[in-house]
Amino acid sequence: GAVVSQHPSRVICKSGTSVKIECRSLDFQATTMFWYRQFPKQSLMLMATSNEGSKATYEQGVEKDKFLINHASLTLSTLTVTSAHPEDSSFYICSAGKDRRDFGPGTRLTVT
């Protein structure tokens, strides 16, 4: 069964609002989790590495103030898209696992 879960699977929000996405490791502890973004018919682009108990590491070009990441426990990381705009509409996927690297089912965000 799934070892990484994400919630919600789909969210529609209005421009200017904030949206929080949760990523959980189900049967293992994850000191590190990864957040990806995927546009239609494109590959996965790493946004940031979430580190339990410390600040996330963001990839070049990713606005840390816009995409807030919190990794408060060994099984939970959250990504908050602040002041969302239509261009933030995308498929967001989290990942965890040292060796195998499993992925969550993804969250489809639509900003209207």
Add this chain to the structure above:
Amino acid sequence: AQKVTQAQTEISVVEKEDVTLDCVYETRDTTYYLFWYKQPPSGELVFLIRRNSFDEQNEISGRYSWNFQKSTSSFNFTITASQVVDSAVYFCALREGGGNKLTFGTGTQLKVEL
């Protein structure tokens, strides 16, 4: 810098045909890990295999097989007797031994038709 190339953007086959998805990688590390994932229309990435750079032995899992060739920096994936349920986007990915980031290829869309 690490890089993964999947030159085949889209492949269409008829059910029961064999199909090979190509993956070529670049890295300066001697220790690295290669992955294949399947992404069906639902969007979830399904882990298929992880191979480390010191293990060149080819692997077979049911109808799936992988051919790892360090000499050509390739890690190709073959599906034997393809089925409609194999229709998906397949991603090859690389993680260098000294890091924890996965670098993905652009993916190959496989369409298996009746």
